[in-house]
Amino acid sequence: MKIKAAVLNEMSLPAPYVSSKPLKIEEIDLEGPGPGEVLIRVVAAGLCHSDLSVINGDRPRPLPMALGHEASAVVEEVGPFVDDLRPGDPVVSVFVPSCGHCGPCSEGRPALCEPGAAHNGLGDLLTGARRLSRDGKPVNHHLGVSCFAEYAVVSRRSLVPIDKEAPLSIAALMGCAVLTGAGAVFNGGDVRPGGSVAVVGLGGVGLAALLGAVAAGAETIVAVDRLDSKLDAASALGATLVFRADDPDVVAKVKEATRGGVESALEFAGAAKALELAYSITRRGGVTVSAGLPHPDATFALHPVSLVAEERTLKGSYLGSGVPSRDIPRFLALNRRGKLPVEKLLTHRMPLEAINEGFDRLADGTAIRQIVEF
Numbered sequence: 087m088k089i090k091a092a093v094l095n096e097m098s099l100p101a102p103y104v105s106s107k108p109l110k111i112e113e114i115d116l117e118g119p120g121p122g123e124v125l126i127r128v129v130a131a132g133l134c135h136s137d138l139s140v141i142n143g144d145r146p147r148p149l150p151m152a153l154g155h156e157a158s159a160v161v162e163e164v165g166p167f168v169d170d171l172r173p174g175d176p177v178v179s180v181f182v183p184s185c186g187h188c189g190p191c192s193e194g195r196p197a198l199c200e201p202g203a204a205h206n207g208l209g210d211l212l213t214g215a216r217r218l219s220r221d222g223k224p225v226n227h228h229l230g231v232s233c234f235a236e237y238a239v240v241s242r243r244s245l246v247p248i249d250k251e252a253p254l255s256i257a258a259l260m261g262c263a264v265l266t267g268a269g270a271v272f273n274g275g276d277v278r279p280g281g282s283v284a285v286v287g288l289g290g291v292g293l294a295a296l297l298g299a300v301a302a303g304a305e306t307i308v309a310v311d312r313l314d315s316k317l318d319a320a321s322a323l324g325a326t327l328v329f330r331a332d333d334p335d336v337v338a339k340v341k342e343a344t345r346g347g348v349e350s351a352l353e354f355a356g357a358a359k360a361l362e363l364a365y366s367i368t369r370r371g372g373v374t375v376s377a378g379l380p381h382p383d384a385t386f387a388l389h390p391v392s393l394v395a396e397e398r399t400l401k402g403s404y405l406g407s408g409v410p411s412r413d414i415p416r417f418l419a420l421n422r423r424g425k426l427p428v429e430k431l432l433t434h435r436m437p438l439e440a441i442n443e444g445f446d447r448l449a450d451g452t453a454i455r456q457i458v459e460f
């Protein structure tokens with residue numbers, strides 16, 4: 087079938103994107119679902135910095151590529167051997183497909199699925215297929231999803247079915263921002279009721295983590311960003327202390343305000359400087375979690391002795407370090423009860439044609455989470 091999709095043909099075009107138009111809205115071909123695959127009709131697709139990092143060249147991917155990896159959708163048709171989904175079922179996409187039987191999958195860590203990572207790098211589906219093409223030549227899939235499009239064919243293992251009552255515009259955010267941000271808090275952040283936590287980098291992912299920290303009952307919630315507008319948003323969502331990342335005294339100020347630093351500091355900025363800051367404001371015995379995705383060449387220095395003599399932990403978190411098929415329904419249930427109000431992160435809704443303007447807002451920080459609605 088013919089579908090309308092946002093295709094990236096060239097990386098690193100200059101901003102503003104409203105003029106350079108890195109994403110072209112094109113009519114391309116989508117084949118039907120093969121074995122283990124599902125045709126979905128996309129309802130809402132969120133704009134994430136990980137898409138922007140492909141656009142600006144920070145995370146190079148094979149081109150041309152149909153972007154988008156955070157979506158809610160409705161099943162249209164299932165391929166052979168898909169026996170647990172039916173047309174009409176609502177689903178959320180997950181940006182790492184999990185094969186279910188590699189080493190990490192067997193250990194209950196689907197975010198680290200080895201074939202999933204390999205196929206995401208290649209730009210095809212977990213089944214090895216490319217179902218998108220243009221003039222007879224393949225177009226790559228983004229993280230197995232490619233949801234800036236009216237329809238997508240994805241592996242069954244890139245989907246989590248959700249409750250029929252769930253609001254689909256909010257459900258889209260579950261696929262990346264909430265899964266990653268709240269997941270990092272609940273699955274690896276050691277955030278406890280009454281505890282102290284810092285969130286560095288307050289975009290859609292960081293603010294979803296902040297909401298997670300509120301839901302987890304943290305008492306002291308420190309929010310850090312370079313933009314005052316993000317600090318204001320964080321205060322409105324439950325941060326108890328806010329600091330500018332570019333304040334030369336920020337580390338000393340956070341340490342003073344938290345009596346030596348926070349128990350858990352989580353970084354969602356995608357910048358080595360921000361990770362350095364998160365590490366510096368973590369207290370003795372605390373944990374620093376990095377979930378931002380900086381340019382692959384970025385490095386940061388730390389004094390190894392601090393890890394030892396202060397019994398510090400530094401770890402990464404991908405896809406929220408959890409199990410999406412368990413966590414997405416749980417986060418939706420928390421949302422339904424008003425305990426994870428992620429709808430407050432949704433600042434803009436737009437048609438596919440306005441997507442380049444949306445990426446300008448993401449790049450300059452005037453938006454938090456935005457969705458394309460179909």
Ligand SMILES: NC(=O)c1ccc[n+]([C@@H]2O[C@H](COP(=O)([O-])OP(=O)(O)OC[C@H]3O[C@@H](n4cnc5c(N)ncnc54)[C@H](O)[C@@H]3O)[C@@H](O)[C@H]2O)c1
Pocket residue numbers: 133134135136139262263266286287288289290291292310311312313316331354355356357359360376377378379380403404405406448449451454
């Ligand atoms: N680990 C994962 O599985 C995963 C999943 C999704 C996104 N990500 C990554 O998480 C990061 C955040 O994504 P997003 O969509 O929320 O992005 P975003 O652009 O909406 O937010 C990033 C925020 O970080 C702030 N920031 C930038 N540099 C900073 C610094 N030095 N100190 C403090 N704040 C700084 C920005 O002002 C902005 O508010 C990106 O790097 C993205 O690629 C990771």
Ligand SMILES: [Zn+2]
Pocket residue numbers: 134135136137155156262263
């Ligand atoms: Zn994302």
Ligand SMILES: [Zn+2]
Pocket residue numbers: 184185186187188189190191192198199200201202
């Ligand atoms: Zn696997």
